[in-house]
Amino acid sequence: MMHASSQRVYLSAVCVELFFMFTSNQPECHFSLVLISLLSCTTNQARLTVSPSSSQFFERDFVSLSCEEDDSSAGWTLRRNTSKQQRTLHGDGWGRIAGSYCKISYTYPLDSGVYWCESREGPISNMVNLTVTGGSVILQSPVLPVMEGDDVTLLCKTKTTPSNLPAAFYKDGSLIRKQPTGHMTIQHVSRSDEGLYKCDISGHGESPSSWITVTVCVVVLLVLLVLLVKKDVHGKSEGETQTF
Known part of the structure; x- marks a missing residue:
């Protein structure tokens, strides 16, 4: 099967202006330093x-x-x-x-x-x-890939009430955290957070495992230095005849 994908590009820019004044017979220089960040992601x-x-x-x-x-x-x-x-x-x-x-x-x-x-x-x-x-326990996790840097919340839930019981969370078979309210937030996810997750609630059982995928976007930083020069004209305008 063919996978149809497209390139999604996000653009942001920061402009830093630098101003220099030379001597009276030199031009006035105005520098604009433009930082352009391109965030490129491949999507279906x-x-x-x-x-x-x-x-x-x-x-x-x-x-x-x-x-x-x-x-x-x-x-x-x-x-x-x-x-x-x-x-x-x-x-x-x-x-x-x-x-x-x-x-x-x-x-x-x-x-x-x-x-x-x-x-x-x-x-x-x-x-x-x-x-x-x-079974009586599920792990509610993102069904779609998550973007690197986003926060991800996992919820360990029972079929019966109350559903927010203390839970233990596992990644790739290893215990990573115990939470008193049944939910866990992974802040600023990275590729190292990608893996197979499950949870367990004492007295109720263990959830199935689900894979969490982290999408990494490519950041391209372009630096543009723009130099604008203005003439600082003193005295009479050009072309005017001086009278003695």
Whole structure:
């Protein structure tokens, strides 16, 4: 399959002005130092969105999926791979079409798998891995890749109330933190935070594992030095005849 991607560029600029005055018979110089920052990210042309925004769900939860491209879903269809089915189209034994959305009213463990949007021409969107568990604990984590430098909050949730119980969080099998309220925030994420996360609530059980992907953008810094010169004219204007 082909992946359709596009380059997204963010531009910011800072201007620092330097002013110099030379002697009276020298020009006045005005320097402008312009710092231009280009933040370049590669993104897919189409994007699969999931609501609620989570990669894990309890059995019999409600999930809505949508293919989006520039605020439009025209020309894209939703497909999935599960342990039982390969490349099946939404509405073909799973999901209910409602406008530009595909709704799964009651999720089951057999709905666990990889979901993506596909166009008639062949390109596909980002792939999303959804997990449906029959257990009593899930980890709510970002379903889409997160941008490097952003803050990410993980929520360890039980099927029964109260859902904000003390929880332990793990990354790649190792304990990283215990939190009294069941949620953990990773500040200013970097590529080192990428990995497989899960959580555990004592007396309730352990969540499935979910992979968190961190997207790194390339920053290009351009420095432009602009020199503007103005003539400091003294006396009579040029071309005027001096009288003795």
